[in-house]
Every structure is written in structure tokens, then in C-alpha cells.
Amino acid sequence: MKVPPALRPWTGVLALGIALALPTGGALARKKDKEAAVETPYPSTYRPYPGRPTALVGATVYDGRGGRIDNGTVLFENGRLVAVGGPDLAVPDGYIRVDAAGKFVTPGVIDAHSHLGDYPSPSVDALADGNEATSPTTPEVWAEHSVWPQDPGFTRALTNGGVTSLMVLPGSANLMGGRSVTLKNVPSLTVQGMKFPGAPYSLKMACGENPKRVYGSKGQKPSTRMGNFAVDRQTWLDAKKYAKDEERDRDLANETLVGVLDGEILVQNHCYRADEMALVIDMAKEMGYKVAAFHHAVEAYKIGDLLKQNDICAAVWADWYGFKMEAYDAIPENAALLQKEGVCVIIHSDSENGIQRLNQEAAKAQADGRRIGIDIPDAQVVSWFTYNPAKAMGVSDRTGSLESGKMADVVLWNGNPLSVYTRPEKVWIDGALMYDALDPKRRPVSDFELGQPGEGDVK
Amino acid sequence: MKRLSVTITVALAGAAALAVPSFVSAQDFAITNATVATGDGSAPIEGGTVVVRGGKVVAAGAGVAVPAGVEVIDGSGKWVTPGIFANYTDLGLFDVQEVSESDDRGSDGSPFNAALDVAPAINPANEHIAISREGGVTRASVTPFNGNSIFAGQGALIDLGADPDAVTKARAFQVVALGEGGAKLAGGSRVAAYVALRNALREAKDVAAMTPGADRKSDAMLTRADAAALAPVIAGTQPLYVEVERAADIRSVLSLKRDFPKLDLVLVGASEGWLVAGEIATAGVPVIAMALNDLPAQFDRIAATQSNVGRMKRAGVKVAIGMLANDNQPRYAPQEAGNLVALNRIPGAAGLSWGEALAAITSVPAEISGMDGRNGHMRAGVLAPGAVGDVVVWDGDPLELSSAPLQVWIDGVKQPLDNHQSRLKERYKDLDRTYLPKAYDW
Numbered sequence: 048m049k050v051p052p053a054l055r056p057w058t059g060v061l062a063l064g065i066a067l068a069l070p071t072g073g074a075l076a077r078k079k080d081k082e083a084a085v086e087t088p089y090p091s092t093y094r095p096y097p098g099r100p101t102a103l104v105g106a107t108v109y110d111g112r113g114g115r116i117d118n119g120t121v122l123f124e125n126g127r128l129v130a131v132g133g134p135d136l137a138v139p140d141g142y143i144r145v146d147a148a149g150k151f152v153t154p155g156v157i158d159a160h161s162h163l164g165d166y167p168s169p170s171v172d173a174l175a176d177g178n179e180a181t182s183p184t185t186p187e188v189w190a191e192h193s194v195w196p197q198d199p200g201f202t203r204a205l206t207n208g209g210v211t212s213l214m215v216l217p218g219s220a221n222l223m224g225g226r227s228v229t230l231k232n233v234p235s236l237t238v239q240g241m242k243f244p245g246a247p248y249s250l251k252m253a254c255g256e257n258p259k260r261v262y263g264s265k266g267q268k269p270s271t272r273m274g275n276f277a278v279d280r281q282t283w284l285d286a287k288k289y290a291k292d293e294e295r296d297r298d299l300a301n302e303t304l305v306g307v308l309d310g311e312i313l314v315q316n317h318c319y320r321a322d323e324m325a326l327v328i329d330m331a332k333e334m335g336y337k338v339a340a341f342h343h344a345v346e347a348y349k350i351g352d353l354l355k356q357n358d359i360c361a362a363v364w365a366d367w368y369g370f371k372m373e374a375y376d377a378i379p380e381n382a383a384l385l386q387k388e389g390v391c392v393i394i395h396s397d398s399e400n401g402i403q404r405l406n407q408e409a410a411k412a413q414a415d416g417r418r419i420g421i422d423i424p425d426a427q428v429v430s431w432f433t434y435n436p437a438k439a440m441g442v443s444d445r446t447g448s449l450e451s452g453k454m455a456d457v458v459l460w461n462g463n464p465l466s467v468y469t470r471p472e473k474v475w476i477d478g479a480l481m482y483d484a485l486d487p488k489r490r491p492v493s494d495f496e497l498g499q500p501g502e503g504d505v506k
Numbered sequence: 507m508k509r510l511s512v513t514i515t516v517a518l519a520g521a522a523a524l525a526v527p528s529f530v531s532a533q534d535f536a537i538t539n540a541t542v543a544t545g546d547g548s549a550p551i552e553g554g555t556v557v558v559r560g561g562k563v564v565a566a567g568a569g570v571a572v573p574a575g576v577e578v579i580d581g582s583g584k585w586v587t588p589g590i591f592a593n594y595t596d597l598g599l600f601d602v603q604e605v606s607e608s609d610d611r612g613s614d615g616s617p618f619n620a621a622l623d624v625a626p627a628i629n630p631a632n633e634h635i636a637i638s639r640e641g642g643v644t645r646a647s648v649t650p651f652n653g654n655s656i657f658a659g660q661g662a663l664i665d666l667g668a669d670p671d672a673v674t675k676a677r678a679f680q681v682v683a684l685g686e687g688g689a690k691l692a693g694g695s696r697v698a699a700y701v702a703l704r705n706a707l708r709e710a711k712d713v714a715a716m717t718p719g720a721d722r723k724s725d726a727m728l729t730r731a732d733a734a735a736l737a738p739v740i741a742g743t744q745p746l747y748v749e750v751e752r753a754a755d756i757r758s759v760l761s762l763k764r765d766f767p768k769l770d771l772v773l774v775g776a777s778e779g780w781l782v783a784g785e786i787a788t789a790g791v792p793v794i795a796m797a798l799n800d801l802p803a804q805f806d807r808i809a810a811t812q813s814n815v816g817r818m819k820r821a822g823v824k825v826a827i828g829m830l831a832n833d834n835q836p837r838y839a840p841q842e843a844g845n846l847v848a849l850n851r852i853p854g855a856a857g858l859s860w861g862e863a864l865a866a867i868t869s870v871p872a873e874i875s876g877m878d879g880r881n882g883h884m885r886a887g888v889l890a891p892g893a894v895g896d897v898v899v900w901d902g903d904p905l906e907l908s909s910a911p912l913q914v915w916i917d918g919v920k921q922p923l924d925n926h927q928s929r930l931k932e933r934y935k936d937l938d939r940t941y942l943p944k945a946y947d948w
Contacts (some may be wrong), residue, residue: 106611168801203800256604349944352937368927369634371638372835378927384934399801407841410907418910419935462849466909467844470852483853496802500753500781501809505855506800 067409083095084120089191091242093231095477100124102138103459106147111154111433111448121152123455126478130207131449136491145473151464153429154448155211155232155456155476158204158402159315159362159436160342160395164215164230164238165190167198178218179225183262183269184282187299188216188225192220194238197493200399203506205232206482206490207403209471212243212447213232216342219317220261222269222279226303229316229440232495234491235478247441248275249339250307254327255315255373272323276330283308283334313339316361319373321349328357339441342395345377351388360391360439364401365408377481382409382431383416386423387468393439394431405432425465454478513724532918533562533864536572537899544889545588545862545868546662559896561918566889579899579913585906587864589644589666589916591887593794593828593871594747594774597635597646598628598664598672603832604852611650613659620637621731622659623652625676627733630669634835636925639666641837642904642911644896645674645886646687647875648764649747649831656688656699657681657706660735661747663875665896667916672882678875679772680739683749684759686806697932700758710736710866741770743874749774752806755903762860772874774829777826780814785822792874793818794828797866799843815866816856826871838866844905863905895919921937 101123108119110131120136122129130136138144138235154451167175176193179185194215204210209231217224227237230244230303231373254275263270269278287306289295306312314331318324331338340360341347347354347361354361366379385392394409396402413428430448437447448453455478483489493505508803535558543553544566555570556563564573585680601608610627615618628648629635638646640802658681662670683691684699692699709728714737716722722730738744747770756776771794773779779786786793795815801807818825827843832835843866846928849857858866865887872878872887879896881883885893895918902909914921933947 168803169805170803171805183906199802207800316922330670348934349937366835366837367833368637368835369602372602374603375926376930378930378934380931388937399803400798402799403798404845407845408908411841414908414910417908419931465907468851469839470848487854496808499802499808500778501802501811504811505849505852506808506811 059346062414077359083341086207089189089239089242091244092237092239093233093235093242093244094464095126096233096479096481097476098126098455098480099125100139100142100266101478102142103147103152104138104144105134106150106152106459108152108449109426109429109464110450111430113427113430115424115457117308119152121457123457123475123478126455128449128451128453128455128457130451134173142417144481145459147459149462150472151460151462151469153209153458153460153464154433155446155458155474156405156432157436157447158210158213158396158405158432159340159393159439159441160397161213161215161399161402162218163200163204163213163347163399163402164194164196165217166399167195168200178220180218180220180261181218183221183258183267184223184300185221185225185272185316186223186301186303188217189228190217190225190251191228191238191242194228194230194241196235196238196241197495199493199496200402201232201234201398202491202493204390205474206468206484206506208405208462209474210402210405211438211456211458211474211476212437212442213247213402214315214436216249216251216315219251219257222253222258222275223251223282223304224251226312229442233481243442245445247311247313248303248306249313249315249440250303251317252325255317255319257317258373269357276299279330280334287334307336308334310337313439315340315342315439317342319345321346324414325350325353327404328359337443340391340393343397345374345381347390348378348381351385351390353387354385354390360435361385362393362395362436362439363414364397365394379412379415379419380419382412383419383421383423386416386427387421389440391435392431394436395436406464406469407467410467413465424464428465432483455487514870521543532895533578533915533920534559534576534918535915536576537579537581537584537586537897538572540584540586540899542566542853543585543587543861543864543904545864546888546890547869548690549587549859549861549866554586556889556897558897558915558918561895563889563893563895563897564891566721581899584912585900585902585904586889587642587894588868588889588916588921589876589898589901590642590836590839590867590888591869591871591875592638592643592646592830592839592867593826593874594653594831595646595836596831597638597648597666598630599624599648599650599837600633601633611684613653616653618729619653619655619732619736620657620659620680620934622650622653622728622834623662623677624648625662625673626657628662628664628672630667631688633926635666635672636668637913637927638836639668639921640911640923640928641926642898642899642900642914643836643839644914644916645872645877646830646836647678647871652681652683652687652691652692656683656691656702657732657736658683660744663877665916667919668922669919675876677744679745680736681747681749681774685750685752685755685775686804687749703762704765706733707740708735709733710740713737714740718748738770740766742770745770745772747772747774749805751775751777753809755806756782757785760785763789765934776818777810779823779825780811780817781809783818786818787822792824792826794826794871794874796829796834797827798844807826812845812849813856816849819858819862820856824870824874825866826874827866828871828889840905840909843867844907847905860905
């Protein structure tokens with residue numbers, strides 16, 4: 048079994064050049080084919096937008112890793128967090144001072160499961176590009192090649208949800224849906240202009256009802272859960288053979304799979320049922336890879352101990368229920384029960400609406416836990432939509448928490464983010480103010496909405 | 507409405523729980539010292555009292571005397587509201603959305619449309635009803651989904667009591683889809699949808715005017731059952747719920763009253779209602795809207811915003827938060843209402859006051875459903891004398907994310923709050939499987 052990919056050291060945005068932006072570098076470097084390997088295909092062109100040295104003073108600060116500072120001060124400059132402390136932390140000269148008394152500060156919200164851009168609004172067939180449902184295994188497709196940067200959903204996630212980073216995944220029609228892309232939630236003409244510099248790729252996998260339904264209904268394999276596993280296993284065996292082939296040609300599908308086997312590409316596995324997650328864990332051991340997170344994982348609460356033993360995050364909804372057979376045993380206490388077992392809990396959205404309220408979903412899940420005697424402090428609940436998703440996405444060394452040197456992805460909330468009455472007031476991404484509820488022009492409007500009814504409206 | 511009804515109580519015998527039916531009657535009770543929100547749009551009252559006798563609210567508010575002989579429940583630190591009234595739900599019509607055998611919401615293969623009547627299909631023991639009840643939802647309107655016609659059929663009003671008697675009013679409203687949804691069903695365009703609607707209403711008129719046993723005109727396109735089902739719509743005795751989103755489509759719907767003046771219209775959706783709010787208000791047509799859709803999810807809702815409900819309300823439209831179907835579970839209604847309160851602190855946005863927000867999920871949907879106490883109708887969604895005894899005691903502010911119901915009464919009958927989910931929660935509170943598999947833990 049491969050060890051999980053080591054998180055690369057944070058060396059600053061400007062230093063994140065070729066080397067760090069090359070998650071499959073190791074696999075490609077060993078290739079013997081004559082084709083010139085493109086070292087950084089579709090490289091990130093994102094650069095932090097200009098910001099001003101800023102001090103948020105007097106807020107309740109949740110650092111994203113379980114820490115809480117009352118009457119705290121957060122300093123950032125040049126796109127990075129400089130210091131996070133209490134009232135004794137001095138505000139250096141030249142800093143803009145934002146009075147945050149009575150307000151709350153958290154790291155930028157992170158969604159580990161989004162289809163924004165791939166299934167954008169308006170949801171018309173012409174823009175529905177999230178499932179390459181023509182073969183049960185398509186590890187060769189990359190979600191970034193479907194992202195429509197003008198999706199208005201990105202702007203709603205920013206302004207209502209405080210979302211600063213997100214992972215866009217291919218859909219779950221296929222057993223192996225393709226590569227994810229991790230984005231900074233900045234408006235951009237191109238997906239490259241949103242790509243999170245140096246973020247590792249992930250492979251989206253799916254078990255259960257979806258693949259067997261999609262292909263079974265076409266009279267193809269897989270049409271059963273055992274078919275799902277058979278196709279997965281054979282595909283892995285073929286990838287291992289490819290990896291050993293000294294004379295191999297480039298093959299996009301196998302490049303992704305070898306990246307997984309080399310520990311350079313993470314696995315995000317859509318899976319609902321406890322028994323199936325247990326089987327996937329064994330498949331990963333059999334084939335020599337690791338699952339970073341089970342997504343949806345509505346029955347994870349039945350196997351919290353197993354997930355903890357295997358160091359796998361569970362990315363869950365607060366209380367979605369009963370929409371499909373494999374969601375019949377979903378319970379609202381899922382997240383809290385997992386936290387009790389020490390599992391890395393993520394509240395994810397899988398929804399252009401839910402991504403606007405990850406903080407609220409986490410708050411509901413926290414309360415459902417409290418009612419069965421599981422008390423989880425607010426500061427820890429905040430990690431469910433900040434640090435923990437960053438961890439599962441392989442970027443927690445750079446964002447997801449308020450720590451010196453990390454990206455200044457910060458939300459100033461106009462109240463407790465775990466209250467229904469609270470909204471983001473200001474959102475900074477790499478220290479640049481990208482949303483201000485108090486400034487009507489500091490609000491992105493996508494090309495699609497320009498000149499149409501409601502342009503620039505509060506949404 | 508039942509004074510005597512069957513409910514399910516759980517008798518605990520050792521480790522085993524045995525479900526047995528028993529007859530219980532409505533309790534007479536008073537909740538005192540609580541924060542009482544009556545659901546009529548007013549602000550909550552501290553130190554309030556609610557009295558329920560014979561299944562009906564007798565009094566609610568401050569300075570209410572507790573009659574002798576009723577059970578007194580101390581509401582200190584608690585909030586009391588009327589039960590949530592969930593408008594435009596699919597409760598009781600499906601077990602699992604994607605398990606088609608369990609799903610009675612749409613009838614794609616049926617030769618009938620307007621005649622379809624959800625009432626006999628509603629399953630009071632349905633899990634989604636139980637889960638919604640646990641969430642404080644006590645009443646709902648239940649709508650069919652469109653099959654192969656712009657007419658979806660007739661919806662019902664239900665209570666969510668744990669008894670066999672769910673339907674309080676069958677055939678409470680007829681549903682028609684216009685806009686993008688109707689266009690597809692009518693043959694590909696809004697043009698076709700309006701012709702289909704007008705033709706159907708004309709055939710309904712013809713059938714209503716026929717002498718019994720007479721033959722219909724040879725160009726009839728609706729089945730007799732469907733045409734007959736639309737007669738109360740033409741007569742204005744059954745409301746016509748119109749699914750429509752775009753401002754222009756809303757105007758077209760409102761103009762239907764020129765040719766069919768008795769139509770009792772209710773707009774469902776109206777994502778762009780705020781653009782024509784004055785016209786909707788002038789027409790006196792109520793709206794059932796989603797609170798939080800703020801994306802141009804289709805071309806018919808380009809101007810969608812969370813301020814839609816608040817702006818319509820300010821313009822004088824009677825607007826309820828609803829469309830609590832599919833993934834939008836009825837128990838989310840308080841969260842959605844709370845979100846509209848949050849909007850008041852965002853410059854440029856239009857929200858609701860706290861009292862208005864609660865009303866938008868209690869008294870307003872009840873009124874739109876005709877449960878307004880007038881003309882001999884039941885009154886629901888409000889804690890006022892004579893209203894049904896649907897009462898929820900919450901452990902905090904009912905619109906807040908951290909709050910949940912502690913006790914729920916429907917028609918004065920205290921309700922069980924357990925269900926499939928709560929049983930799973932109990933079973934998996936710990937993961938100990940040392941001595942026996944989890945299957946023995948029940």
C-alpha cells in the first residue's frame with residue numbers, strides 16, 4: 048500500500064512554479080516514450096490580486112483548526128497571513144484597520160465537492176459538462192476542461208457562502224470519473240486563471256448505484272455492484288501493467304491512474320453505504336492506493352472506527368435524506384458521530400445552492416450532535432468547512448486555517464457564522480478584497496448576467 | 507381533525523421496543539412562561555402562555571390565565587409556535603425519490619391529468635412525514651408532479667399526525683405548469699401551453715354545461731374525467747396553482763383572469779415575482795415561492811434573488827415560503843425563513859422581519875391553502891382562539907440552526923417524534939460490536 052502523498056512545503060505563491068504545479072511529475076519523468084512530455088499542462092496563471100495590508104481587530108477568531116481567540120486580531124499583507132493573536136497584538140503602521148468588534152473571522156470557506164462550472168447555471172444541456180457518461184472508467188478526462196468560468200454560481204458561493212477555494216469534481220456516473228481541479232474562487236476569463244497553484248490533482252471515483260444504473264441501463268458492464276468492483280479492479284491491474292511497461296506510449300487514462308498509484312494524485316470516492324466503503328478500503332489496499340475522502344458517505348457513522356483507522360476523511364451533508372436507496376439510512380447526526388470517533392469531518396455541498404451555506408449546514412450538524420450528548424465546540428465545527436476540506440484536497444499547508452505564512456483567505460462575518468442570521472461581510476482571497484457587502488461594486492457579476500434583469504443585484 | 511385518533515406509542519420492555527397502536531384523545535394543556543410566537547406576523551412575546559383545549563387553541567399570549575384542570579407545562583427557556591405549515595410538498599407520496607416503485611408523485615404513463623387526485627395515495631406512515639413531524643411540521647399541502655400534461659392534477663391538504671387519518675381536504679387545488687416546464691409538456695413552446703390551457707378550460711365549461719348523458723363535441727381532446735375535474739377551477743371553487751417563474755410569464759398568467767374572471771389563482775415559483783410585484787399585489791394573487799433560489803438556474807429565472815420574497819411582501823403580495831418538495835425538505839422551512847431575516851442586514855437586500863418570516867411558514871401558507879378560519883374553514887398556522895391545536899415547543903429560537911422541536915401536538919394530540927432515522931441514531935451512538943452484531947441492538 049502506498050503511503051499518502053506528502054504535502055509539499057509551502058514556499059509562497061510566487062515560488063509555486065513548475066515543480067509544485069506538476070503533480071504527475073514523478074510518473075511522467077520515468078516515461079520512456081519519445082513524446083515530449085508537457086511538464087505543466089494547462090498551468091495555473093492565477094496570481095493574487097492586489098491587496099492592502101489589513102488588520103481585523105476585535106473579532107472572535109476561529110482559526111480553522113479548533114482554536115478560538117476572543118477579541119482577536121488578524122493581520123495580513125502581500126497575500127499572506129502575518130499574525131493571528133489577541134488584543135495585545137499590535138497593528139503595524141501602514142495597515143488598514145477594520146473594526147471587527149462583535150464580528151467573527153474564519154478562514155475562507157472551502158468546498159471539497161463542487162460541480163460549479165461543470166454543471167453551471169443556467170442548467171441547460173449545452174452547458175452540462177460534468178459527466179463523460181460514455182464509458183464506466185474515464186480517468187483520462189479532466190474536470191478543468193469543462194469548467195465554464197462565467198458560471199454565476201461562483202459569485203454566489205463567494206458572496207453568500209464566503210467560499211475562497213473549491214474542488215470541482217467530475218460527476219458520479221462513472222466508476223472513475225476523471226481528474227478534479229482545485230480552484231481559487233476568483234472571477235476569471237479562463238480556468239487557468241482560477242487554478243489553485245500547486246494543488247494536487249484528485250481522481251474522482253464512485254461506487255454504488257450510479258455507475259451500475261447508468262451502464263446497466265445501456266446493457267453494458269457494470270450493471271451490478273459486483274460488476275462495479277470487477278471493472279475497477281481490472282482497470283487498476285491494467286494501470287499497474289502500464290506503469291511497468293518500459294516502452295509505453297502516453298495514455299491519458301493510465302497517466303492518471305499511475306499518478307494515483309504513485310501517491311501523487313489523491314482519490315475522492317463518492318460512496319454512500321458503510322459496507323461499500325469497507326469494500327473500497329480493501330480494494331485500495333489490494334491495488335496499492337489510498338482514499339483521501341469518502342464523499343456523501345451517508346452511512347459513515349456506522350463505520351467511524353474503520354475510517355479513523357484508515358485515516359480517511361468523510362465529506363458529508365448535514366441532513367440530506369432519502370433521495371435514493373443508498374441514502375435511506377442517512378441521519379443528521381452523521382457528522383457529530385464521526386467527530387466523536389475522531390474522523391476528519393468535512394461538510395461538503397455537491398450543490399450550487401448548498402455551497403452558499405456550508406457554515407449553516409455545519410451548524411445544524413453540530414446541534415444534532417449536541418442533542419445526543421456530543422458537544423463539539425464552535426471552533427472545531429468551523430474546521431469542517433475550512434481546514435478539513437483543505438486537508439482532503441491536499442492544500443492544508445497553504446490554506447484552510449489562519450496561521451502565519453498561509454494564504455490570506457479570510458472571511459469577516461457580520462455575526463457568528465454558525466447562526467442563521469449571519470452573512471459574510473467581507474471576503475479576502477490571498478489578501479485581496481473580493482467581496483464587500485457594504486460596497487455594491489465590490490461584488491462580481493459574470494459576463495452571463497451582464498445586461499440582463501437583476502444584473503449586479505444582491506443575490 | 508380528530509378528537510379521538512390512533513397514534514403509535516412505543517412501549518419499552520427491557521432492551522426491546524414494541525410498537526403498539528393505542529387510542530389517545532386530544533389533551534387539554536397549557537404551556538406557560540415561554541417565548542410565544544403566534545405566527546401571525548407579530549414579534550415573539552416573552553413570558554407568554556398558550557392554552558389548548560379540545561384540540562383547539564383557546565388562548566395565546568401574555569397575561570393569559572390558565573384554566574383549572576388542564577395540564578400545565580413549564581415553558582421556561584423554551585419557545586412556542588404554531589406547527590410549521592409546509593406548502594407545496596410531496597409528503598406521503600414517495601419513499602425514495604429514485605426508487606420509482608415507491609414514487610407516486612408523477613404519472614407519466616397515465617391517460618389522465620387534471621383528474622388525478624393525490625389523496626388516496628398518501629401514506630400517513632411515510633418516513634418523510636415522520637421526519638418532517640420531528641422537525642415541527644404539522645400540516646402540508648401535497649401536490650402531484652406533472653406527468654405528460656401541463657395539468658398535474660389535484661393536490662390535498664394533510665396533517666402530519668401519527669394516525670391513519672392524514673387528509674383533511676382532498677382535491678384542494680388543481681396544478682398547472684406554464685413557463686418553461688409547461689412549454690415542454692405542451693409540445694415544445696409556451697405558445698402551445700397557453701392554447702392547451704385555454705382549450706382545456708373551454709372543454710371544462712362545455713362538460714359542466716352538458717345535460718347528463720349527452721355526448722361531447724367530437725373535437726374533445728381531454729378525457730371526460732379531466733374536463734370534469736376542471737369544472738371547479740372554472741367556477742372558482744377550486745384554486746388553480748400555476749407554476750411559473752419569469753416576469754413576462756407571470757403577467758400572462760395574471761391576464762388569464764380577463765377571460766376567466768372566476769379563476770382563483772395562486773402563483774407557484776415566481777422567481778422573478780419581484781419584477782412585477784405591484785401587478786401581482788394589485789391582482790390579489792398569492793404566491794408560494796422558494797426562499798433562497800438566487801441563481802439563473804433556467805432562462806425563466808434570470809433575475810432570481812433571495813430578496814424576491816421580501817420585495818414581494820413589501821409590495822403587498824401575500825407570499826409564503828414553500829415548494830418544499832424533492833430535495834427541499836419541509837423541515838428546512840425554518841432555516842429558509844431565518845435566512846430571509848438575515849437579509850435585513852445586507853444593504854440593498856430585502857428580507858422579512860422575524861415575525862413575518864415565521865408567518866411565511868405558518869399562517870400565510872395556511873391562509874393560501876384556505877385554512878384561514880373564514881367561511882367555516884379550519885384555521886391553522888397560528889396560535890389564536892379557535893385555531894387547530896398544532897403547537898410546537900422548541901429548545902430555542904425556532905428559526906435558528908441550533909434549535910429543534912422538543913414536543914409537537916397536532917389537533918391537541920401529543921405526537922411521537924421517533925422514526926427510522928432516530929432509531930438508527932440510537933443504534934449507532936456507539937460502535938461496540940463485541941458481544942453481538944448491531945442487528946440485536948433495538
